[in-house]
Amino acid sequence: MAAVIQQRPRARPAHPAGPTFLTYTPNGKQLVTAGSNNVVRVYATGSDGEPTNLDDCQENNTAIAATNDFFLTGSEDGTVCMYSLDTYTYEKMLTRCTLPIRDIALSPDGQWAAVASDELTVKIVNIEDTFKVLYLRDLPKPAKHLSFDPSGSYIAASCADGIIYVYKVSTEEPELVRKVDGLIRSLDVESESSSRAVWHPDGRAFAAPTATRDIQVVSTGDGERQRAFSGGHMGDVTALAWSPNGALLITAASDRKILLWDVKTQKILARYDYPSVINMAWHPTQNIVSFVTSDGELYIYENFLQPDTSALLQKPMQPSPYIRDPLAETSGNATKVLTNGFKDTSNPREKRRGTPDSLDDILGPELEDEDDFVSDDDGAGYLDDVNGFGKRSNDHLEPIDGFDGKRRATVQAWQPRLHQSFQPGSTPWRGNRKYLCLNLTGFVWTVDQDTHHTVTVEFYDHEYHRDFHFTDPYLYDKACLNENGTLFSCPPANSNPAMVFYRPHETWTTRADWRTQLPAGEDVTSISLSDSYIVVTTSTNYVRIFTLYGTPFRVYRQKSSPTVTCASWRDYILTMGNGPAGGDGSTKLLYTIENVKRDEVCQSEDIVALTEGAQVKSVFFSDNGDPCVYDSTGVLLILQHWRSPGQARWVPVLDTKQLERLASGRKEETYWPVAVAQEKFHCIILKGGDQYPYFPKPLLSEFDFKIPCSNSTALKDAEDSSVLEGPKLEELFVRSSLMLSLLEDLVSSTNATHSQRTELSRREVEVNKSLLQLLNVECREGEERGMKALEIVGLMRDPSGKMVEAAGKVAGRYGRTVLQEKIGELAEKRLLGVEDEDL
Template sequence: MATVTQQRIRGRPAHPSGPTFLTYTPNGKQLVTAGSNNVVRVYETGSDGEPTNLDDCQENNTAIAATNDFFLTGSEDGTVCMYSLHTFTYEKMLTRCTLPIRDIALSPDGQWAAVASDELEVKIVNITDTYRVLYLRDLPKPVKHLSYDPSGTYIAASCTDGIIYIYSLSTEEPDLIRKVDGLIRSLETESVSSSRAAWHPDGRAFAAPTATRDIQVLSSGDGERQRAFSGGHIGDITALAWSPNGAMLLTASSDRNIVLWDTKTQKILARYEYPNVINIAWHPYENIVSLVTSDGELFIYTKFLQPEVVPLLEKTLQPAPFIRDPLAETSGNARKPLTNGVKDNADPRGRRRGTPDSLDEILGPALCDEGDDFVSDDDGAGYLDEVNGHGKRGNAHLDAIDIFDGKRRATYQAFQPTIHHSFQPGSTPWRGNRKYLCLNLTGFVWTVDQDTHHTVTVEFYDREFHRDFHFTDPYLYDKACLNENGTLFSCSPANGNPAMVFYRPHETWTTRADWRTQLPAGEDVTSISLSDSYVVVTTSADYVRVFTLYGTPFRVYRQKSSPTVTCASWRDYVLTMGNGPVGGDGSTKLLYTIENIKRDEICQSEDIVALTEGAKVKSVFFSDDGDPCIYDSTGVLLILQHWRSPGQARWVPVLDTKQLDRLASGKKEESYWPVAVAHEKFHCIILKGGDQYPYFPKPLLSEFDFKIPCQTFTPPEDAENPTALEGPKLEESFVRSSLMLSLLEDLVSSTNATHSQRTELSRREIGVDKALLQLLNVECREGEERGMKALEIVELMRDRSGKMVEAAGKVAGRYGRTVLQEKIAELAEKRLMGIEDEG
């Protein structure tokens, strides 16, 4: 791109030579500048007149920030002062530091000011109550730049040690959540070169100058490097700023050039020759850019963009330049954006300001370009007068239901139920150029996007039994399953090629029999599963396609519940899920079917997946014993009981991760990525902070014992009493052991049970009675008034030989509960005679 040749604008001598700073007010009406003298100038947008001068400010200003009502200046004497933009007078000293101020950042709501100085901590001061101060700690050196993200939830501190520190402000004290090393240079606080982290307006990423004089974009969620703006400068970057809608990036450098970049393509749109530029500011909504130089000159550049580039500025909020944009891949799941009422800092022309959910190119013009006034009040019905605070109209304008007067009615949008979108269990979304295709107890499968192809890696936990392997993937596989026998892959239709399924066995006694099969044109894979016997594929045509392990088509049928959601397999069984009827909350009910493929038998047909309102299934899998399990978005693990008996299945919660003891203090913020259920434990990956998916390097697996959410309330006076807590623990143990016994009984009764399984069944029956015996001991210890419950506990015992009931009588005798002992003896006699009271 050649240098733009147009009439050079005249610089205004705003301040003496030296560091100079500028900022627009959020409403764009005023531009405020400060420099090395004691004068702050306020310029009115659109006016060629002289600025308003405030002559009694501090000297040697080093930072400035503004709202619509006031502005703040920081100076080398360590003070931060506040001035009114209505009266142009000094209001108060916001805070004082012992060393020079280096930067000020105002929160988006204008209620807090973050102040960086040459001290080793950053102050965040409340504007109204200056005694309310938060601190950014854990900083080894002074901070040079501060930047709030658009939501005000995070703040980035560019430190002079060459590291960007990201803090979360969602807790009472700022929490350091990430250190970004190896990106920015180590710069002194007085340097004119920049190391600022500039947040993209959509809030999902920020950009910062690198040591190679490029501008690198990083995703804010995981710190992964995204696209980069390269080759634009040969000198150090001194300033960078996104356009208000994020469609363009403007950078200045010591090479005397300002470069305008296209965010989407990272290509140079224009190059301007301006020397010594050290700060840049875009007007919030007009085609105006202002910049200041180290000579103290101010340039207000109206009609900055060329006519062919102006349409970029007129777009609504544009997405940050991700290598793989997670929103673009899940646009069907995104919520439709709501337009807010116009605020003080909104576009005065009435144009809708974008939000992180209102990305034109992601959601499409049908959702993003309707505008706020797509309903016109052309018939005088008063529609526009009744818009509420959420951008919706009330129902006051509607006529009575039984009246029709021939008037033209407003057009209503058809009801759209919320559906459960398809997903692949164990798979994660793209983060940067990587994603996990499969995570389970056998190993990991992940892929790396190399632009022209992918690179797939399969890694096993047991390397003595299996060898890791990787291969170049020209088909761009996006789903995978892994077990002890082989690895299954699938890819979506692309470049005119149909969807495809690929199976690769690990070891065979002949030449390895890899096989591929293509789906019919127009049919896409929604989920896949792999067992010891079959390959199962659900598709966008609502077909369930079953193959043998060596590629022979075995069965094809259409799923009753649609659209399809996911599937899971274990031996000869396959579980499929799909969308069913719409519930009262406007969401479809999730239905599941379990079938024995080999025997062609339906175990459960179109039964409802038990979810709380608003919850979603995050993963579905079979346990190591072959029982179906789901993990939902509320953090609850459920297992399916009696699933082999048609119409008898029910989902039982075996663990609520939000009630884990490790979270009792309330100080930990973590969630859990489900991996498997094995040996009566929940195997998962712990996700710290706000992470929703595991990432690289390869995460460690953690395991938690089952703990059925029974009674959890403990009276405050008994909270520290171990004896008071013993009863609820034993009750939970009884419920849990009874459930596990029931699952094993179902397995033994429906299969050719082995000797070890029958032995395990007997052991579990004894285990249930032992839990009851321990619970009886607690009840007897509590006193005679608990005798009725104690007798009930004995009646729950399954032992028919009388040994456990006899032991229960001894427990009652030990505590001197003679009446209870007599009742237990009567119960033992009845059982011995085979007499039972019918309930």
Template sequence: MAAVSHQQVRGRPAHPPGITSLAYTPDGKRLITAGSNDVIRVYATGSTGEPRNIDNCPDNNLAVAATNDFFIAGSEDGSVSMYSLETCSFDKLLTRCPVPIRDLAISPDGQWAAVASDDTEVKIVDTRDMTNVLFLREQPKPVKHVTFHPSGSYIAASCTDGIIYVYSMTKTIPELVKKLDGIIRPLETDVEASACAIWHPDGRALAAPTVTRDVQVLSRNEWEKQRAFSGGHMGDITALAWSPNGALLATAGKDRKILLWETKTQKIVARYDYADVTKLVWHSHENIVSFTTSDGELFIYEDFVAGNNANLLEDALHPAPFIHDPLAETSGNARKGLTNGLKDSDQGYGRRRGSLDSLDDILGPDMDLGGDDFVEDDDGAGYADGRNINGKRTNGHLDDLDILDGKRRATSQSWQPNTHQSFQPGSTPWRGNRRYLCLNLTGFAWTVDQDTHHTVTVEFYDREYHRDFHFTDPYLYDKACLNENGTLFSCPPANGNSAMIFYRPHETWTARADWRTELPNGEDITAISLSDSYVTVTTTANYVRVFTLFGTPFKVYRQKSSPTVTCASWRDYILTMGNGPVGADGWTTLLYTIENIKRDEICQSEDIVALSEGASIKSVFFSDNGDPCIYDSTGVLLVLQHWRTPGQARWVPMLDTKLLERLVGGRKEETYWPVAVAQDKFHCIILKGGDQYPYFPKPLLSEFDFKIPCSTATALEDSEEPLVNEGSKLEETYVRSSLMLSLLEDLVVATNATHSQRADLSRRETEVDKALLQLLNVECRGGEDRGMKALEIVSLMKDRNGKMIELAGKIADRFGRTVLKEKIEELAEKRLMGTEDDGL
């Protein structure tokens, strides 16, 4: 869209030449100006009459900020005065500094006033009680600009050292949460060039002028560079402001230009010729922009946004210009959907009130939104609802923000179930301009958005066996799988092209063996998986498409449970998940099917994925021994036992990460990103600081031993009885060893077992009996009254040759348990004769 120029609007003499400040009241009814004389002017919006003057104010007022009831002005003599808008008169002296005041900001609720001066500290003064003062003291030099987050939870302070200091206001004492270096340039407090960091109205980002005379946007969650408004000004930027709904950005510069930018495209849509602009503000709901100049003139520009661009001001709140919007991108691993036509909160990581990205924080905690049908956003991972089946947010999410300008959409009366959204195991959402496509024990693949194309990198842990590779990606791949044989990619349909899969083997004995296959038009890919034998693709048409490793279509069928959610594979087996019947809570039941593709056999058909209430799947994968595993949002790792026998499968918890000893007593605050189950360990990435996904640089892998949740770690440590503590640990060892033995027995029976597998089977049987012997030893030490349980423990032994039961008798004899020893000998005799019954 080409930028247009406009006719000049005549200025109004407001103050003598010098720095002139202005501020609208939040309701837009009044405009206050202050300048280099001792008069402050109050203009009524829409009135052509003279403004009301407040005389005998301190000279040289350099900053002004307003609420609907009062405004404050800061002068060169260091005083900050409060004035009543009802009487247009002086109310009280709010605070005083020994040096000139440079900038003022008032929190959205009007309680706090931030005062920046030529002193190094910033004062945060309670407007109701001037004796209640907080301080921002982390910056080493004076602060030139201060701005409040739309929720009042943060303050951004632009320091003259060229760093933006971001403080959290959620605690009793302001806490520095981030120092943003390399964005603004060092500027003295008295120069006209601006270094102000302004918050986008949606609260998720701030923008600031850069050394290159651009405006750089930074995300609040990750503090990373996002889109930039560049190539506009030929001189230093002196003022900038978002439109009330964030759809437009206005900037003024020393090149005698005011530029109007569209936020979504970062394109200039209009140019205005005005020189020496020092301050610029938007009206809260009218198409009016007012600005002042160093000549002391005030310009009230009605119909500032002309033509079709004016429609942008009528829209709901626009999102900040992210490279990849975290509200639009997700790994899809959370349960999301609609309840009675209304979007529910993100339950993939537990229900909670909106984060600082949500409307709760934008409007403030006291805003009554009219009931439980208010939309909640979740960042945190957490990401807002309203995505399509590919995990990407539709345009409908903008409608929910109409609440901010007093509008409210009519809610649908038709009931709709809550469905599990599709996701790709091992992938992460966009964070800045990069994301992981795949993370496992073989290696990892990630992509970087270069605007016109992506660049994909694949790295391996074993670089002696595999070589890393890197390529330019014009297809914009968004999913990947990686194993010892090759790498599989897929991309969504775009620019009239169909969705496509691409397989690249690591090594071949022919010249070229990689291949691409396009899916039918209108069909998008929801998940992909790669095994040693097959490529599996699930789609939005609820098809499961299976290919050989050389691209031959092997099988196509429609999944019974729909919409599809995800898939995983191992050797000849594939596991698919989809949405099933609706449960009592309004959520669809998550169902899975496991099939042997080669033998065309169904192992488990549309069985239920066992999840606790409110939990969701974070990842699904096969272990190195080929057992299906899931990791849910509550931090529990589960394995599917007896899955090869139809109707016998059950999900067994192998580890509850919330019960890890490292977390006992709140010593650490961390979560875990699942990677794999291998070598009898859970391999994961430790996430700290509230992160929900791993990020760059390449994260380190950690591993944890399995520990079936039989009793909590806290109970074990606090136990006053050593025998109870030791016995509980041994009981967990027995249950875990029995589970691992069962999984191996199923594998040996179902496959052509190797010698090492059979030897491992014998070893695991011994481990089970060993745990029981140790548990028997604890019981015998506990006293004669534990004899019944001791005999029960002996009866649980596998003991094929009687050796373990013989050792059990020796343990009883050592502790003088004569009766128990006789019972054990009777049990051994019955086993030898094959007459042992189920009871004791």
């Protein structure tokens, strides 16, 4: 920590004592100040001469903002006026409010001005056409501060109720996207203390003063708290500003101190002793910081940074101080991840120099490098084979031998888009914590403590298991949890290889947990845990199978590669990997299921049935042992006949986008898959734009299976009840037939218990019952539906003939004599052993 700086700039009396404001023009050529008198002063950067004074402005100014061409002032009389920086004259009144103005923020392009007053609505006025006005509503109290993000897409309003309201203003009507509560203090709009949200120059986060006199950084995307600048001030923070490149932060407080912070380490680099500082601004390009006091004095501090810290200002754009920065985690990986979940290995372009912001992601992979923006606009090949002097060489001519090895060598090879590897049930880092596993047994989560992690394992059923947590020096990033134990894995780090760790919940020995290290250069891509085996897939496309207590059981290389994920249930394991490329340029996702104990392959390199552009969000076995997949389109699929080689097929059992709760269109929610049990889809409901569950511990929800047979939303408002009843019964028949088929496969391939055989009989009755109900609807509709009614009877599984007999009684009840006769003929043929297809 540096000592107090002795060199001091001279104080310039700019305005009378009272609230004083300042701002630099974006080009840094001018500094504009306003105060409680009717004079606005414009200082030329680099000149010690007298400023240019505008003497005909309003009195009691409360806000100021500037572009390179004009500046705006707001005053207590409720007016916002515009003045030219070319002629230093009044141009027009931009807008007027009934109550005093409190803040003005200009959009980065200078086209819009956001105005906060003591009213409960914030105006966003177009500079050219003042009749174009947008409004920020939903504010219970007046806004004290306003600030646009660097892209101009969002605006943060620090409200007097102690909440920061973040609006999206890139749409026709501003949309409230987030409320950040518990961060800033509830301050009066006239207070000298600050609650301003100041955006970091890279646009991915903003900082705001807290009630504990710290500066807290909040990420823009999810509103999570990141790094904090703490322990510096003893008084309320009154002003703060980022350096132009985001590497430094300056703060002022009522404790008479200005602090200079290193953004990367959150450490204080220097302390400056100046009382009553209430506003400050960093010069856009130079080592100059200017600030004003409540005494109306202006300080222009040239060479603000000393030689030992000035080098930080020369660095390119620095990232926001995240606890776990997603940019830092992917900066060494040249593979670009597209929004559809695939990796794009075809010519990943570099980020724009010195600006590690989100603009590259916004522009998308289709935008080529900046140097190529004029390349061959009309396809005529003007820039092909251009030499160092900008002239076209003769390389465009055909070679004499008909083969140009040089040009062929420079042709870039096409690469398919690959499915990313993932761990089912885990979430990405959000702030300093993430879930490693979420299922019906419990959940595992970890917290990044910088030097180590702390892992917590919690169970839903505390009668059988105790929660536990431990310090994790290995930095585990994957986990599996079941009734028997917990499995972890960690990536290689600091020349240490990747490792797998298993901890059983209960043993009859003193110590039964074990660790094993993978060979050097091999990383874990996914893990799974069953009652019998542990499965580990790796970056070398190996599938490593261990017994529960660490004995290596089998190692083989997966055919489909790179590996994507795995799941297991009892003696069965399912692995997924990338297969051949499809017509859309992305690889097909292939899966293999095998019985490890019997060394039998049930399905080999079969295709996972996904729609174009979709990706698998999770894969797991149901409580009955049937493989399930939940994809990015919100469809839950279950694998039917998977024990018979070549017979497996993926059946949709629920389309979450067709849930009745979403039919009104008012709810915006998605679902995080957890498990399939008791013929229900267990999930976590994610509200708004959330993609992953977060803390506190989310509640589990469940939805019944509903196979998408018809548009249930369109039929919901039908006046005729039979119009709605028929499709419901048809869906019930298809669903109960599927459940019966899955149970038949289970009973035929295992040593079935008495309860399973009883359940099988019950499900057969359920299928026939749904057909009887459907027959009842058809008979009620009239004689013209007789053909379909007879067809429904033919679908019944009825060895004893009782159900067909019941069907005849249903037809007789409605007076369908012809149909009743046909059903009787059908019953006789079945008794004679004539197959249905011969009828």
